[in-house]
Amino acid sequence: MKAIELSQPRLDAFRAASVATPEPQRGEVLIRQRAASLNFVDVAVASGNYPGPVFPLIPVADGAGEIVALGEGVTRFGVGDRVVAHAKPRWIGGRPRPYEMTQMRGISLPGSLAEYVALPANAIVPIPPHLSFEAASTLPIAGTTAWNALRAADVGPGSVVVLLGTGGVSIYTLQLAKAAGATVIITSSSDEKLERAKALGADHLINYRATPDWDGKVLDLTDGLGADLVVETGGTATFARAVNATAPGGTLFTIGFVTGAEAMVNLLPIIIKALKVLGNNTGSVSDLRDAARAIGAAGIEPVVDKVFSQNEATEAYTHMAAGGLHFGKLVFGLDW
Ligand SMILES: NC(=O)c1ccc[n+]([C@@H]2O[C@H](COP(=O)([O-])OP(=O)(O)OC[C@H]3O[C@@H](n4cnc5c(N)ncnc54)[C@H](OP(=O)(O)O)[C@@H]3O)[C@@H](O)[C@H]2O)c1
Incomplete structure (x- = not known):
């Protein structure tokens, strides 16, 4: 062959x-x-x-x-x-x-x-x-990971989800989060990409180049609380701000290393806010089956x-x- x-x-x-x-x-x-x-x-x-x-x-x-x-x-x-x-x-x-x-x-x-x-x-x-x-x-890697992120944080109507950048996992999570009734805040380096995310249902748009302290903006948008779920795809450059952007008891779904895999972490906000910092390695065949079923049922393209x-x-x-x-x-x- x-x-x-x-x-x-x-x-x-x-x-x-x-x-x-x-x-x-x-x-x-x-x-x-x-x-x-x-x-x-x-x-x-x-x-x-x-x-x-x-x-x-x-x-x-x-x-x-x-x-x-x-x-x-x-x-x-x-x-x-x-x-x-x-x-x-x-x-x-x-x-x-x-x-x-x-x-x-x-x-x-x-x-x-x-x-x-x-x-x-x-x-x-x-x-x-x-x-x-x-x-x-x-579906297998990006779709399953997005699905697992939503399940890890029990996302439903009223949940606030923060997505970093407009890559494969972020956009899948945006689509699934909107299907689940959540409010989505998404960041990007590009205003044009943010407009495309808005067309897919994103509620709040932050250009992380124009607004490097995007975590502060997330807090502004959520009455100082932060997000129930932050899907941390960025790694080195974003992890500390992602901690800041996560609400007390919220889930920091730690999956990516787009800007590097090492991060200096101040443990205090994680401890004080009792964050759930969860790793993830895509998921199993069973998770893929569930993700495919959800994407089929929601008619997500x-x-x-x-x-x-x-x-x-x-x-x-x-x-x-x-x-x-x-x-x-x-x-x-x-x-x-
Ligand atoms: N652990 C797991 O289960 C799992 C599963 C899948 C993927 N991943 C990992 O998750 C990461 C993302 O995967 P992907 O497939 O979505 O990658 P991708 O399609 O290559 O997307 C990467 C995006 O990251 C954004 N980005 C770059 N620098 C950024 C910064 N400083 N702040 C915020 N966003 C930034 C860019 O968005 P803009 O162009 O909009 O700025 C870029 O499009 C990768 O590290 C991948 O290995 C992990």
């Missing part, structure tokens, strides 16, 4: 390759891959900033496609079913032990930039009927900013690595 390989950790080290087509084993399905979605983690792998990859590898963790063959014993799915694949196929549900965490698509398992992939039937989820392959390919072909991997990765160029998700449409 045809594939794109990443030969070494460099954003320009992609090459066309011909590799053996996988055979679905017992309990597996063979998927013809139709779309793949880029995440920050893929860029980290291709930049040498993520532990574990062995090169060459078939890159990109997230993907969607249709089942073309069933391994022995598979009864839950049929040929022709449209599915998304979880990036960590061993993590079906519950608390992950090392066994569940050791394998990840695009790092230690073949990723989505190939014609076919064989995966356990337990690791795939049906695509909500209203979604294209391209839109659905964004994932925001795909730009679609690349599989032959434009360097362009796509460079686009994401540049930071600030996209709004929502970057996707590969796969046509071999």
Whole structure:
């Protein structure tokens, strides 16, 4: 089969390759891959900033496609079913032990930039009927993480949610939070992106370049209380302000490192406000299934900013690595 390989950790080290087509084993399905979605983690792998990859590898963790063959014993799915694949196929549900965490698509398992992939039937989820392959390919990492953020903070009508930047996770969380009846405050470096977020339902817009003390603005907007949920995607440059912007008893959902992974923390506000500082590692297949069901029920259309072909991997990765160029998700449409 045809594939794109990443030969070494460099954003320009992609090459066309011909590799053996996988055979679905017992309990597996063979998927013809139709779309793949880029995440920050893929860029980290291709930049040498993520532990574990062995090169060459078939890159990109997230993907969607249709089942073309069933391994022995598979009864839950049929040929022709449209599915998304979880990036960590061993993590079906519950608390992950090392066994569940050791394998990840695009790092230690073949990723989505190939014609076919064989995966356990337990690791795939049906695509909500209203979604294209391209839109659905964004579900596993960004969609599941956004869904887990809302659940972690029990977000519902009246909740206040703060989102940092307008990347994939923030925009998914915006859409899910509005569907749940929450008030959303979103920040961005760009007024034009803030207007796009407003069109998706964002209630309050803060340009973090024009207003570097955006946490103070969050407090102004919430009568000094702060937000019930802050989705902390920024890392080094944003963590302390995110602590300040979180309401007493609120949830600081600590997931990202867009500006770096190290932060100096004053523990006192966390202690005094009794914050729930929660880490998250995307989620399990069960979480993905719940996220897909919610996105299907709410009729949410994932925001795909730009679609690349599989032959434009360097362009796509460079686009994401540049930071600030996209709004929502970057996707590969796969046509071999
Ligand atoms: N732990 C998990 O479960 C999990 C899951 C998914 C993602 N993540 C992590 O979460 C982070 C975001 O992921 P993503 O896929 O949404 O990334 P992304 O699509 O690349 O979005 C990054 C966005 O961050 C914003 N940004 C950059 N500097 C900022 C700053 N100083 N203050 C506020 N916003 C800033 C930019 O928004 P503007 O252009 O609007 O300024 C940019 O578009 C990444 O670190 C990723 O690895 C973690």
